[in-house]
Amino acid sequence: MRSASGASDAPDPAMTSTTNTPLEAGAPRGAAVYFDGTSSARNDVVVEAGASGLRILAGRRAGQGGDHVLDEWSYGELQRMSAPEGVLRLGRRGETLLARLEIRDPALAAAIEDRAETLDRGGAAERRLRRKVVGLSFAAAASLIVTAVFGLPALASRIIPFVPLAVEHKLGDAIDKNVHAALDSRHLGAGFACGSAPGETAGRAALDTLVAKLEAAADLPFPLRVEVVRRAEPNAMALPGGRIYVDDGLIAKAQTPDELAGVLAHEIGHVAHRDGTRTVLQTAGLSFLFGMMLGDFVGGGAVVIAARTVLKSSYSRRVEAAADAYSVDLMEKAGGDPHALGAILKRIVADKDQGMKLLLDHPETKDRIAAIEAVAVAGTPMPLLDAADWSALKQICAPLPVNATGNAAVH
């Protein structure tokens, strides 16, 4: 072992483990720089490319000074290290010491590369490996995309049974505060929900009758909590944990109790399928795939957002189609008209411009209606509410007193 004296140009023969091995006749040799890995001292050496390995000899030029052998490296353990152009930098494979040999002499470098197969002359093996890496990276990206499109929804369905009902219940309660505030865009406060004012209780009772009939026919993980709210939009929505909001505007558009029941059954489908939990799981999975695993490069943010948006819409379309099918099924079980949902859909959304198809969160309305009407109905459906109850339900939202609305509109 050499000391760190640093005076490397004329190595002291006493310090080297000298064995006066005879040099191989005719073996290529040349000047090189050697670092022994224990110190940063630079050693100008002569390297001889022998039959089985490199011999590193002290001394500036071949034949000058004592040809002391500083080290011997076999060809099998040689490893090419990164170096600037025109330099062959060698290290030893599997060695904790970072001993290095730097060869600038092109003839010597070529001779060594000829003898040591592991050095991958011309870099063909490296290029082959790199092509493999690119191919595998590409395959990994493709497989993650396929996982996002098909695997995630399937995985979510498998996981849902293991998510405790109490968790979904809590999730629903947490979301409900925000949803309630967002729905109540006119800031009606206590007047937002219908069914509790004196003139509205009959309507509430009729609604309860209708919900009870549907609930009895369904097999639900949660008790339903249906509420009618003062909103002009003809819409309804289900939250995680069994809460359903029905907009006043939907009741106004419904011409028969079964049309309203059809929409309710669709929302009950979301409750039965635990779609709130499903959406949370799918969104989390998407964030993981497109955010952590994929898209981490400059400009990748846009790719991530686009992919998430398109995929979320596609998940949503599948969920909505399943809820439609559930509605048809449930209406039939409850003895109502399964096609009524198609009728009210036709009236509400058929002539609306729906924008980009890629970004739709529901399937196209004409496809939904076609799917609903394609189901054959056995037997004659009976309206789920009688005329008196239906007319009461139509009035579940009594007109608000003028001063109340006037005041509410300002704040």
Add this chain to the structure above:
Amino acid sequence: MIAPTAGAVTFLGREAAYWRLRIKGAGLLMLTLGIYRFWFATDVRRYLWSSTEIGGETLEYTGLATELLGGFLLAIAIVGPLYTTIALAALALGTTGMAIAGIGVLVLVLLSQFALYRARRYRLTRTVFRGVRFDQHGSAWRYAIYALPWWMLAIATLGLAYPWAQASLQRFKMHHTSYGDLQGSFAGSGSALFLRGLPIWLLVVGPIIFAFVALGRMVDWNALNGMMADDENNPLALLAGSAGINVFFLAAAALGASVIAAVLLYPLFAGIMLRWWISGLRFGTVTVQSHLSTAQVYRIYLRFVLFVLPFLLVVAGAGAVCAILSSALVGSSRDSMAAEFFAGAITLAIYVVIVLGASTIYQVVVTFAMWRHGAQSAELFGADALGCVRASGAPDSALGEGLADALGVGGI
């Protein structure tokens, strides 16, 4: 054979080769949606390291792409559950959940600093010079806890404390850095950096502060309060009413002046920072002095503008042609989802080409050139000491790099 000057730092990199490396890497990043980045980063580091020559010997990067990939996967396994826990706590537990989420965000910020420190350690222990590796010791958590207040102070003082924060953090890092048994340190002073940077700060942040003060004087706050109490809820209209159009004019002028000053002075700032950092580096008795000239830095940034503008024009032109072609091709089936997908994908691809292309141009024309000129203009004193260093240290895992990557704070 010419004996190399002991104190000379040279940069051997060729821009043409670096262009090839960067463009090929950018293309593969796009195709693999970023998965290729571990290999790309490793290639780039290998090239930069082995192109940097100090006293006749080049640096060597010994890191492997597979190590970075492993570090990233490990980091995902840590960060993933952490994110989930924070999100679930915030959702399920109400007020206490919000507190837990707040603590979680703090943990994430600390973890980012932890990651940056550990990533630096990875890179240093993978940097070999003359057969001896660099090393970084010290606890990364200590660094994170030390760095957090400095960054908060720098933000709270609108950047005025930034020089002292930088000096202090560089001192921390360099005091825990060594080359073999040669102990590193940092001699740059926060006050000196502050004095250099103060004129820039005044020109960039000054107009905005001035505008705020002036607005405070121009607006009749009593009248405004009165009108707010009267339940009129359009303060902007009131501002215009009470102080006239002058208020808007002043705000726009101040913002404009600030932005123009920031753009024009950024190269000056970048030059000051690089010069200050290089001149502050110490290893044992080895000292460095940077002679980087400001004019040179301005030439680098000017060149970037000259490269990026034609690039944007070309891509915009190509994008327009693509749009016309695609609408002609799929025009008949406009309403199909495939047509929408096709059009969307083209728009997205053009956006990615623009952003990734501009970033590639920046990396070659600015970062590469700054590396070159930073190295070439550095002068080493007492560099003989670099020739008698004893090896020490062992390579570190790539967890830090992976965490920095997963948290989006890393530079890989």
